[in-house]
Amino acid sequence: MAHPVRWRAEVFGCTAEGAYHRLVLQVPEAASRARPGHFASLAGDHAVVREAVPIARADASAGTLELLVADGPRSGPLDLIAPLGTPFPVPDAPVRALLVGHGQHAAPLPALGEQLTARGGQLGYLLGAPTAAALHAVDEARALTQDVLVVTEDGSAGLTGLVSEPVAQAARAIDASVVYAAGPPDVLALTAAAVADLGIRCWALLATDLPCGTGFCAACVVPVVGADGVSRFARVCTEGPVFDATRVRWADIGAVPADLEGA
Amino acid sequence: MDPQDVDLTAPFGPLTLPNPLTTAAGCAGPVRELAKFVPLDALGSVTTRTIMPRARAGHPTPRAAATPAGLLTALGLPGPGIDAFVERELPWLAERGARVVVSIAGERIEEFAALAARLGGLPGVVGLELNIGGPSHADLGLVFAANPAISYDLVRAVRRAAPADLPVYAKLAPDVLSITDIAAACVRAGADGLSMINTVPGLDIDPDTLRPSLAAGPGGLSGPAVRPVALRCVHLVHAAMLAGRLPTVPILGMGGVTDGRDALAFAAAGASGIAVGSALLHDPTAPLRILDELRTELASRGLAAFTDAVGLAHRRD
Numbered sequence: 244m245a246h247p248v249r250w251r252a253e254v255f256g257c258t259a260e261g262a263y264h265r266l267v268l269q270v271p272e273a274a275s276r277a278r279p280g281h282f283a284s285l286a287g288d289h290a291v292v293r294e295a296v297p298i299a300r301a302d303a304s305a306g307t308l309e310l311l312v313a314d315g316p317r318s319g320p321l322d323l324i325a326p327l328g329t330p331f332p333v334p335d336a337p338v339r340a341l342l343v344g345h346g347q348h349a350a351p352l353p354a355l356g357e358q359l360t361a362r363g364g365q366l367g368y369l370l371g372a373p374t375a376a377a378l379h380a381v382d383e384a385r386a387l388t389q390d391v392l393v394v395t396e397d398g399s400a401g402l403t404g405l406v407s408e409p410v411a412q413a414a415r416a417i418d419a420s421v422v423y424a425a426g427p428p429d430v431l432a433l434t435a436a437a438v439a440d441l442g443i444r445c446w447a448l449l450a451t452d453l454p455c456g457t458g459f460c461a462a463c464v465v466p467v468v469g470a471d472g473v474s475r476f477a478r479v480c481t482e483g484p485v486f487d488a489t490r491v492r493w494a495d496i497g498a499v500p501a502d503l504e505g506a
Numbered sequence: 507m508d509p510q511d512v513d514l515t516a517p518f519g520p521l522t523l524p525n526p527l528t529t530a531a532g533c534a535g536p537v538r539e540l541a542k543f544v545p546l547d548a549l550g551s552v553t554t555r556t557i558m559p560r561a562r563a564g565h566p567t568p569r570a571a572a573t574p575a576g577l578l579t580a581l582g583l584p585g586p587g588i589d590a591f592v593e594r595e596l597p598w599l600a601e602r603g604a605r606v607v608v609s610i611a612g613e614r615i616e617e618f619a620a621l622a623a624r625l626g627g628l629p630g631v632v633g634l635e636l637n638i639g640g641p642s643h644a645d646l647g648l649v650f651a652a653n654p655a656i657s658y659d660l661v662r663a664v665r666r667a668a669p670a671d672l673p674v675y676a677k678l679a680p681d682v683l684s685i686t687d688i689a690a691a692c693v694r695a696g697a698d699g700l701s702m703i704n705t706v707p708g709l710d711i712d713p714d715t716l717r718p719s720l721a722a723g724p725g726g727l728s729g730p731a732v733r734p735v736a737l738r739c740v741h742l743v744h745a746a747m748l749a750g751r752l753p754t755v756p757i758l759g760m761g762g763v764t765d766g767r768d769a770l771a772f773a774a775a776g777a778s779g780i781a782v783g784s785a786l787l788h789d790p791t792a793p794l795r796i797l798d799e800l801r802t803e804l805a806s807r808g809l810a811a812f813t814d815a816v817g818l819a820h821r822r823d
């Protein structure tokens with residue numbers, strides 16, 4: 244985990260994007276450390292827990308972080324901690340990557356896609372959401388590649404269905420060697436299952452409630468198989484939010500499987 | 507008075523700590539992540555999550571629910587077990603100069619005693635806090651803290667097993683018939699101090715599903731909602747000490763401390779040390795900030811030393 248910074252951050256910009264708002268914050272120390280997949284956490288003044296928010300972009304030269312929040316416009320100063328968590332691994336060699344994003348959680352994918360492209364990679368893109376309004380970063384995806392497929396659960400944009408449904412087909416179509424996916428656990432579980440059949444790598448960014456975001460509260464755990472083959476609870480905010488999808492015990496999220504260490 | 511001139515030294519039974527602030531057990535996770543926000547040696551001490559004889563996965567998720575002024579949690583005492591703690595976690599904390607109070611619990615009295623014997627003399631360990639009861643224990647059918655006789659036997663067994671120079675503190679649950687009776691039993695059994703309070707049993711119902719919000723069902727409430735409950739416990743037990751109904755030992759006060767005024771209130775009620783718990787989840791720098799605010803609060807009242815504030819609520823003048 245990059246060393247996080249706690250900051251009272253002024254909001255320099257707040258623009259509506261579909262169902263979301265993009266906040267631009269001036270946080271030079273955090274901006275220079277944030278990588279795609281890191282997240283930020285915000286806190287209200289008298290709240291007891293914090294709110295995890297995806298970082299859409301970090302511009303080290305401008306010293307800015309762009310966050311995508313689900314509700315309302317926000318004004319500053321905001322109690323911010325960033326960057327938090329473990330980001331997406333970005334290989335030095337060129338890769339053919341399929342990026343899969345669900346709603347708000349697609350926010351880090353454009354910056355990731357740019358880094359992969361800069362290293363000579365080729366991209367395919369799958370974006371889904373319950374409704375057209377809840378889609379995010381479709382234009383940014385189209386700016387990166389022609390291979391963009393949009394899926395909505397109510398059919399209000401693109402194909403009708405869940406974003407995980409066309410994953411195998413899309414990965415084959417671009418001959419992907421790796422999938423980067425971001426979304427809630429149920430969507431990722433289906434995505435991971437589809438990718439597992441293809442025998443390629445899948446990095447999954449789990450979007451779940453993170454009461455503290457700092458690794459303190461132990462409320463955010465999911466069962467994960469370690470390098471030693473032993474399953475343990477891992478904290479999404481610290482060991483994640485990005486996991487090797489083959490290590491996450493998707494069917495056991497929310498349970499304590501009998502073979503988990505300490506069960 | 508200049509806040510920088512305030513003497514924050516905190517005598518705490520056999521220990522003399524540089525200041526009265528510590529973390530409440532379990533609220534800084536494995537403590538390692540806290541070091542990203544707070545230099546561990548800047549706090550009077552740090553308290554670990556409860557360490558048990560074996561690794562425990564704990565309860566399924568959801569494990570936490572925010573309520574209007576508090577946090578309801580049911581973690582199920584997750585932890586690495588004593589071996590992994592001693593090998594992998596404690597040395598790292600000790601290297602950073604942390605004064606570590608290890609919270610321990612077992613399913614039987616002998617397990618508490620074995621843990622105490624194992625931890626005695628290890629670098630970094632300045633004290634033990636016995637987690638003798640809380641909502642997690644109730645799930646396990648363990649109710650040491652609800653019964654003065656059992657609390658007495660437990661503390662006595664640990665006191666005998668631990669090296670004589672290692673302070674042993676008993677952490678009390680608030681939902682007991684008479685917290686003064688439990689406190690008295692623990693002190694008579696040799697406890698060097700008392701931590702209070704553990705979380706308050708509670709339940710939250712999800713308004714959509716009409717089922718308990720937490721996977722475990724009930725949980726423990728912490729945060730500002732429990733502060734008056736905690737202050738009453740500290741005040742009651744300190745008053746009983748002043749009245750000679752039990753020997754005087756230091757009290758570590760906790761329950762909803764979010765700022766320097768809260769810390770001062772606990773001191774006034776009778777606490778010689780202050781633990782910051784769920785406030786850490788909202789503000790990972792909370793203990794240092796609260797220490798700074800406490801300094802200012804003391805100075806603005808002309809109190810030259812933290813110890814001058816301890817028990818002020820009991821004075822008649």
Ligand SMILES: Cc1cc2nc3c(=O)[nH]c(=O)nc-3n(C[C@H](O)[C@H](O)[C@H](O)COP(=O)(O)O)c2cc1C
Pocket residue numbers: 459460461530531532533554555556577579581583609637640677703704705727728729730732760761762763781782783784785
């Ligand atoms: C996330 C969380 C984890 C906790 N873990 C422990 C623990 O391992 N052992 C223990 O004795 N108390 C534990 N507690 C209780 C706290 O140490 C403290 O007694 C209680 O939360 C009241 O303080 P607060 O209101 O400042 O949080 C935990 C509380 C929370 C919120």
Ligand code: FES
Pocket residue numbers: 452453454455456457458459460461462463478479480481535
């Ligand atoms: S959100 Fe608290 S430990 Fe992960």
